[in-house]
Amino acid sequence: xxxxxxxxxxxxxxxxxxxxxxxxxxxxxxxxxxxxxxxxxxxxxxxxxxxxxxxxxxxxxxxxxxxxxxxxxxxxxxxxxxxxxxxxxxxxxxxxxxxxxxxxxxxxxxxxxxxxxxxxxxxxxxxxxxxxxxxxxxxxxxxxxxxxxxxxxxxxxxxxxxxxxxxxxxxxxxxxxxxxxxxxxxxxxxxxxxxxxxxxxxxxxxxxxxxxxx
Numbered sequence: 271x272x273x274x275x276x277x278x279x280x281x282x283x284x285x286x287x288x289x290x291x292x293x294x295x296x297x298x299x300x301x302x303x304x305x306x307x308x309x310x311x312x313x314x315x316x317x318x319x320x321x322x323x324x325x326x327x328x329x330x331x332x333x334x335x336x337x338x339x340x341x342x343x344x345x346x347x348x349x350x351x352x353x354x355x356x357x358x359x360x361x362x363x364x365x366x367x368x369x370x371x372x373x374x375x376x377x378x379x380x381x382x383x384x385x386x387x388x389x390x391x392x393x394x395x396x397x398x399x400x401x402x403x404x405x406x407x408x409x410x411x412x413x414x415x416x417x418x419x420x421x422x423x424x425x426x427x428x429x430x431x432x433x434x435x436x437x438x439x440x441x442x443x444x445x446x447x448x449x450x451x452x453x454x455x456x457x458x459x460x461x462x463x464x465x466x467x468x469x470x471x472x473x474x475x476x477x478x479x480x481x482x483x484x
Contacts, residue, residue: 303371306378314442315340315382321366322383327459331358333365336383339452340439344386346455347415347423347437351388354411354469362389374431376424376438385438393435399427404434414469417482422448 310316321334324341326348333348335341344365352358366383373395379385397403404412409427412434416425422445426436441448 303373303377306370306372306375306381308378311378311380311382311384312375313379313382313384313439315379315384315439316443317378317381318366318383319368326352326358326363328352329358330360331363332360333363333386334383335365335386339448340384342452342455343419343423343439343448344384344437347419348386348388350411350415350418350469355408358388363387364390374429374433376426376429376436377433379438385436387433387435388437390433390435393426393433395433395436396431397434399432399434403427403432418469420447420451422451 306317308317315336318336322337322341323332323334324345325332326345328349329352331348331352333345335344348358348363364387365380365385367380370378370381372378377385377395380387393403404427412425412427416423422439422441423437424440426433426438429436439448
C-alpha cells in the first residue's frame with residue numbers, strides 16, 4: 271500500500287464524535303505473547319468488556335476507547351497524526367480489545383481502552399526501527415504530539431520493546447492532570463486556528479518544548 275504524505279494539510283480540528291457503545295475492536299494478536307490476567311492494565315486502568323466507538327475527526331476512521339478524558343486525549347493524538355504525518359484510512363487505528371494476549375506489558379493498555387495503535391502492521395512490536403521505522407521527520411511530529419499531551423501520553427517508540435505504532439495514557443484514572451489536558455484539547459477543538467491541523471511541529475519553540483519530554 272502506498273503511503274500518501276499529508277504533512278502540512280492544515281485541516282481544521284473539531285470535537286470528537288462518539289458513535290455508540292459497541293463491541294470491542296480486536297487488535298492483531300501479539301506474536302509469541304502471554305495472557306494478561308490482571309483486572310487492570312499496566313497503567314492502572316480497569317480492563318473493560320466493551321468500549322465506546324468514536325470517529326477520528328476529519329477521517330473515516332473509527333476506534334473504540336474508554337469514555338471520557340482518555341478518549342479525548344487519544345483522539346487528539348490520532349487527529350494530529352492524520353493531519354501532520356499521513357491521512358488515516360479505515361482500519362488504520364486499533365483501540366480497545368478483549369484479546370488478553372500481549373507481547374509486552376504495555377500492550378495490556380488496549381484492554382482498558384486507554385491506548386491506540388496507529389498502523390500496527392507498519393510498526394509492529396519489536397520492529398527494526400532503523401530499517402522499517404518512522405522517518406526522522408515523522409519522529410519530530412510524534413515528539414511534538416507527546417509534548418502537546420504534556421507527557422501524559424507515552425509513545426511506544428520510547429519503550430522496550432519498541433512499538434512505534436503505540437500510544438497510551440501514562441497516568442492512572444482520576445489524575446487531575448489528565449482532566450486539565452482533556453479540557454484544554456476540547457478548548458482547542460472549539461477555537462478555529464488552534465489544536466490539531468494548526469501546529470508547526472518544526473518551529474524552534476516547539477522543538478525546544480518537545481525536547482523537554484524526551
